[in-house]
Amino acid sequence: MNNEQRHNASRTILGLKLPTDPRWANVAEKSIDEILIDHAYCEQKAASSCISLIIQFPEKEKLREVLMPxxxxxxxxxxxxxxxxxxxxxxxGNPRKDDYVHHLYAGMKRGGSREEQLGERLFMNAMIEARSCERFRILSQEISEVSLREFYHELMISEAGHYMNFIDLAKEYLSATYVKKRWAEWLEMEADVLKNLEVRGDRVH
Ligand SMILES: [Fe+2]
Ligand SMILES: [Fe+2]
Structure with missing residues (x-):
């Protein structure tokens, strides 16, 4: 897939504003051990983030229902x-500093209603799912080891579903107009974050 096709696929499927730098797949394959370690941490954090949302918003039944699975x-x-x-x-190994998540966190809107605060957390999770999905798709297409390609293909589908779960939950607690506007801002912000991050083959993001 050439860069333009990659760009279009990302935009169409997930709304991402900036496709992953094609150099990333090359460096990632060369350090697949480091990618797997970083990936393990990402999955741990994803589970823990959902648990934390369930704990911090106990009154939101739909949130619990969707996030428990x-x-x-x-x-x-x-x-x-x-x-x-x-x-x-x-x-x-030891956990690493996650610059991507750190920068996204800095871009979260502070204050506002409880629902708006929940919205920021949901957008943050949706954003990480969307970018992970895009990266897993690249790995599923571009790495040479067949079993790992299949592994990343399976995970790509699952993370795409999670991305939808978080966006749907945002729509459950906030108006469609608000979600549309704020999500568009998140997409712009994420593209900016990614543009300014070093392309590292030892990180999922
Ligand atoms: Fe996952
Ligand atoms: Fe996920």
């Missing part, structure tokens, strides 16, 4: 990545 799925993903690591003799 997502917690299980993310934890299953974590175990799947650990299995791939074990098969390759890769050990879990």
């Amino acid at each position: 997502v917690v299980s799925e993310e934890w299953t993903h974590f175990r799947m990545v650990l299995k791939e690591m074990d098969a390759r003799g890769i050990k879990f």
Whole structure:
């Protein structure tokens, strides 16, 4: 897939404003051990973030209903990545600073109503799911090891579903107009963050 096709696919499927730099797939394949370690942390954080939303918004029944199965799925993903690591003799190292998430966090809107605050958390999660989905798609198409391609293909589909879960939840608690406007701002902000991040083959994002 050339860069333009990649760009169009990203825009169409997920609304992302900036496609991943094509150099990323090349460097990522060369350091797939590091990608798997970083990925394991991403799955852990995804599960923990859903648990934290359920705990911090106990009155939101729909949120709980939708996110409880997502917690299980993310934890299953974590175990799947650990299995791939074990098969390759890769050990879990110390957690790394996640610049991508750090910058997104800085772009979250502070204040506003409880629903708007929940919205920011949902957008943050949706954003990470969307970008992960795009990156997993690239890995599923461009790495040479067939079993890993299939592994990332399966995860890409699952993370796309999670992205939709978070956007749908935002629409549950906020007006469609608000979600549309704020999500468009998140997409612009994320493109800016990505544009200014170093292309690193040892990070999922
Ligand atoms: Fe996941
Ligand atoms: Fe996910």
